[in-house]
Structure formats: structure tokens, C-alpha cells
Amino acid sequence: MAQVTVEIAGRSYPLSCRDGDEPHLESLAASLARKADGLLASLGPMSEARLMLMTALMVADELHDSRAGKAPPPLPADPAADARLAALTARIEALTARLERKSNAA
Incomplete structure (x- = not known):
């Protein structure tokens, strides 16, 4: 137990x-x-x-x-969580664009 x-x-x-x-x-x-x-x-x-x-x-x-x-x-609104999610989304989009540029250059 x-x-x-x-x-x-x-x-x-x-x-x-x-x-x-x-x-x-x-x-x-x-x-x-x-x-x-x-x-x-x-x-x-x-x-x-x-x-x-x-x-x-x-x-x-x-x-x-x-x-x-x-x-x-x-769910109740959570501005801090929304801001973190927006920042993470922007970071993922930037990384995706960077990977796409590298892939197209190769």
C-alpha cells in the first residue's frame, strides 16, 4: 500500500x-x-x-x-497564461520559419 x-x-x-x-x-x-x-x-x-x-x-x-x-x-480568463501562450506561439512560428528557410536553402 x-x-x-x-x-x-x-x-x-x-x-x-x-x-x-x-x-x-x-x-x-x-x-x-x-x-x-x-x-x-x-x-x-x-x-x-x-x-x-x-x-x-x-x-x-x-x-x-x-x-x-x-x-x-x-475556464476563467488567465491573462498571464494567455501571454505565455502567445509568446510560445510566436517562438514556435519563428523557429518554423527558420527551419523552412534552411530547408529551402538546401
Whole structure:
């Protein structure tokens, strides 16, 4: 049995899982942590129990919508991520153009 410690809203939770399931469990916990962080950012401090309940309700709502065939809500805008993506896209385009020039010259 493997051991994993995950962190949600600044608290660590030691968990057990099957050997090999550690990355999956860590990914699930990271998803919950993002939801919990979003709740704290929008609603402010709350008890651990209330935070976990509200996070669980958000996940249950998403599952319900998924089973009903509803599209997930759009991701919130992230200007910093958009800027990084634009810079990476420009870099890839520049490298592609450079490779094409070298290929045509050969």
C-alpha cells in the first residue's frame, strides 16, 4: 500500500492508495485544491468542514452536468497564461520559419 500526502487549502492530508495510483490521486487532489482555492478567493475564510462540503458540492454539480450532457463552464480568463501562450506561439512560428528557410536553402 502506497502513501501520498496531498495539500488542500494549506492543510496536509496523508492518504493511502494502491501502489501505482499515487499520480492519479495527486492529480485528483490538485483538482480539488484548485476548486477550494477558488472558493476561498471568492468567498473568503471558512471552516475546513464548510470548505470541503462546498468543494464536494462543486464536484457533484460538475458530475451531474456531465451525466446530463451539459457542457462544462468555460475556464476563467488567465491573462498571464494567455501571454505565455502567445509568446510560445510566436517562438514556435519563428523557429518554423527558420527551419523552412534552411530547408529551402538546401
